[in-house]
Amino acid sequence: xxxxxxxxxxxxxxxxxxxxxxxxxxxxxxxxxxxxxxxxxxxxxxxxxxxxxxxxxxxxxxxxxxxxxxxxxxxxxxxxxxxxxxxxxxxxxxxxxxxxxxxxxxxxxxxxxxxxxxxxxxxxxxxxxxxxxxxxxxxxxxxxxxxxxxxxxxxxxxxxxxxxxxxxxxxxxxxxxxxxxxxxxxxxxxxxxxxxxxxxxxxxxxxxxxxxxxxxxxxxxxxxxxxxxxxxxxxxxxxxxxxxxxxxxxxxxxxxxxxxxxxxxxxxxxxxxxxxxxxxxxxxxxxxxxxxxxxxxxxxxxxxxxxxxxxxxxxxxxxxxxxx
Amino acid sequence: xxxxxxxxxxxxxxxxxxxxxxxxxxxxxxxxxxxxxxxxxxxxxxxxxxxxxxxxxxxxxxxxxxxxxxxxxxxxxxxxxxxxxxxxxxxxxxxxxxxxxxxxxxxxxxxxxxxxxxxxxxxxxxxxxxxxxxxxxxxxxxxxxxxxxxxxxxxxxxxxxxxxxxxxxxxxxxxxxxxxxxxxxxxxxxxxxxxxxxxxxxxxxxxxxxxxxxxxxxxxxxxxxxxxxxxxxxxxxxxxxxxxxxxxxxxxxxxxxxxxxxxxxxxxxxxxxxxxxxxxxxxxxxxxxxxxxxxxxxxxxxxxxxxxxxxxxxxxxxxxxxxx
Numbered sequence: 001x002x003x004x005x006x007x008x009x010x011x012x013x014x015x016x017x018x019x020x021x022x023x024x025x026x027x028x029x030x031x032x033x034x035x036x037x038x039x040x041x042x043x044x045x046x047x048x049x050x051x052x053x054x055x056x057x058x059x060x061x062x063x064x065x066x067x068x069x070x071x072x073x074x075x076x077x078x079x080x081x082x083x084x085x086x087x088x089x090x091x092x093x094x095x096x097x098x099x100x101x102x103x104x105x106x107x108x109x110x111x112x113x114x115x116x117x118x119x120x121x122x123x124x125x126x127x128x129x130x131x132x133x134x135x136x137x138x139x140x141x142x143x144x145x146x147x148x149x150x151x152x153x154x155x156x157x158x159x160x161x162x163x164x165x166x167x168x169x170x171x172x173x174x175x176x177x178x179x180x181x182x183x184x185x186x187x188x189x190x191x192x193x194x195x196x197x198x199x200x201x202x203x204x205x206x207x208x209x210x211x212x213x214x215x216x217x218x219x220x221x222x223x224x225x226x227x228x229x230x231x232x233x234x235x236x237x238x239x240x241x242x243x244x245x246x247x248x249x250x251x252x253x254x255x256x257x258x259x260x261x262x263x264x265x266x267x268x269x270x271x272x273x274x275x276x277x278x279x280x281x282x283x284x285x286x287x288x289x290x291x292x293x294x295x296x297x298x299x300x301x302x303x304x305x306x307x308x309x310x311x312x313x314x315x316x317x318x319x320x321x322x323x324x
Numbered sequence: 325x326x327x328x329x330x331x332x333x334x335x336x337x338x339x340x341x342x343x344x345x346x347x348x349x350x351x352x353x354x355x356x357x358x359x360x361x362x363x364x365x366x367x368x369x370x371x372x373x374x375x376x377x378x379x380x381x382x383x384x385x386x387x388x389x390x391x392x393x394x395x396x397x398x399x400x401x402x403x404x405x406x407x408x409x410x411x412x413x414x415x416x417x418x419x420x421x422x423x424x425x426x427x428x429x430x431x432x433x434x435x436x437x438x439x440x441x442x443x444x445x446x447x448x449x450x451x452x453x454x455x456x457x458x459x460x461x462x463x464x465x466x467x468x469x470x471x472x473x474x475x476x477x478x479x480x481x482x483x484x485x486x487x488x489x490x491x492x493x494x495x496x497x498x499x500x501x502x503x504x505x506x507x508x509x510x511x512x513x514x515x516x517x518x519x520x521x522x523x524x525x526x527x528x529x530x531x532x533x534x535x536x537x538x539x540x541x542x543x544x545x546x547x548x549x550x551x552x553x554x555x556x557x558x559x560x561x562x563x564x565x566x567x568x569x570x571x572x573x574x575x576x577x578x579x580x581x582x583x584x585x586x587x588x589x590x591x592x593x594x595x596x597x598x599x600x601x602x603x604x605x606x607x608x609x610x611x612x613x614x615x616x617x618x619x620x621x622x623x624x625x626x627x628x629x630x631x632x633x634x635x636x637x638x639x640x641x642x643x644x645x646x647x648x
Binding site: 032033036037038039040041042043044045046047048049050051052053054055056057060061082083084086087089093095096097098099128129130131133134135136137139141143144145146148153155156157217218219234 | 356357360361362363364365366367368369370371372373374375376377378379380381384385406407408410411413417419420421422423452453454455457458459460461463465467468469470472477479480481541542543558
């Protein structure tokens with residue numbers, strides 16, 4: 001990395017940049033052919049692959065004055081890994097495309113690769129290829145692949161009245177961290193800021209969740225209420241979220257101090273905040289919940305989302321990158 | 325599409341835009357689960373998948389004042405399909421992410437989806453998912469998947485001295501079309517302009533090429549000399565390209581008139597022009613060439629590219645989207 005000091009993306013050609021970037025990408029046990037050819041080759045052990053693609057761009061999903069390249073790598077990998085886990089699959093491989101401003105330091109690429117590796121390497125996820133183009137804003141496009149291991153995918157549409165609604169992962173911490181960054185209070189609650197800059201998907205395989213009999217699942221990227229509403233719509237059921245449930249009550253504690261500082265009810269972040277990349281899933285009431293999951297509500301015969309056990313605070317909204 | 329008249333991307337929410345876009349995407353025989361969940365599920369019949377990801381962005385790869393949405397869909401699909409074919413695989417599925425300026429007409433999305441379908445539907449390629457984000461410039465990110473059908477992938481690194489170098493597809497037509505567009509002469513040679521705006525991958529499966537014993541292959545996206553040099557480097561061989569070969573001589577004819585108008589030697593486009601998305605491959609001299617392929621040179625024990633049978637014209641360059 002020493003030889004990149006002081007250089008920008010515009011100082012190197014595409015081959016040079018790619019070589020620097022791919023040198024820091026991990027292979028995984030499912031990586032049959034890694035970067036360097038027209039395509040990579042990955043294992044798909046059960047003759048299927050769960051596939052997703054996610055775009056993150058400067059301004060909408062991260063800011064370079066807030067995030068290091070490493071943090072953008074972590075966040076991008078997590079967002080994609082969570083989509084695969086939410087199908088009940090085990091992520092095996094990522095392919096990464098980057099849009100690069102010409103004035104970006106070349107070392108930024110290495111940091112971003114290391115952030116991807118930080119999430120992927122311990123989980124045995126190979127980062128098997130990449131494409132680099134010039135772009136006015138930093139952009140990260142990741143395609144992710146997962147192995148269902150012979151299981152049926154866990155869809156959004158399988159929730160049944162009477163099922164338990166459960167959650168695993170952080171709730172509202174990413175939104176609180178974002179609010180702190182926006183308020184210029186980066187240093188007052190570093191754990192929350194870090195939860196925004198480097199979110200963690202709480203499980204790196206969805207197999208255990210599928211095996212526990214999850215009837216529906218998705219990752220919480222746009223806010224608990226908004227994403228739960230998607231399960232309700234897809235399953236043609238209602239979801240009751242209980243504000244007195246232990247998981248929601250306990251989620252307030254780490255947010256309380258930041259809420260006081262910013263004069264925000266932590267419930268606003270818990271119910272409306274995006275980008276935590278926890279998982280919500282529904283389970284038959286007879287089934288036990290998989291490790292880490294806690295009940296936050298129940299599935300009903302109604303429609304949409306109902307909140308019980310308290311008032312919905314003002315200002316709760318899901319996250320939409322467009323107008324509506 | 326009537327209800328979208330006059331609306332822009334900024335007038336609709338993400339769910340509405342996605343619903344409009346995905347309604348026009350084709351499923352394929354390998355599509356197990358299409359758009360609408362956290363991930364799609366595709367078939368990978370031989371327990372492997374060839375995977376690639378390609379980014380195309382306004383300014384670098386297309387211009388909205390030159391290309392319709394349909395044409396951008398065609399070009400983006402072709403670029404990705406070619407990467408998979410170049411591995412000796414059969415493309416089965418695409419996942420598409422779009423970065424959308426808020427002032428883009430909403431109908432543009434439908435046109436783009438129809439352009440993707442135009443390439444994919446006849447070839448049995450499913451477009452199985454998508455992600456839409458806001459972006460300052462139109463951006464198309466496509467992940468492509470291919471089935472190797474039990475074959476070994478055809479790498480860039482397998483060319484051996486004595487092999488035949490062969491090509492299939494257009495040569496220089498996309499570059500000539502781009503030059504005409506840049507010169508404001510869009511109407512004088514519509515076939516060439518169309519070859520730039522809607523390039524065609526000459527084969528929609530690489531299986532026949534792998535079965536013919538191709539020792540190395542790649543698609544010509546950055547120019548014949550530059551891409552051939554990549555095979556030479558990866559294979560540690562030299563490549564001699566014969567300017568008197570029938571394929572190269574014949575490639576001049578459709579370019580002659582545009583070359584006169586723009587005062588460009590057609591060889592400049594044939595040897596240096598990118599984005600034709602034809603295929604170059606090497607074959608044992610004993611093997612017959614697959615349908616459509618024609619010899620353009622030979623593999624030698626040297627290094628790099630040598631041109632025989634004529635002078636290399638001034639101004640030949642490969643395509644690099646960065647500085648170098």
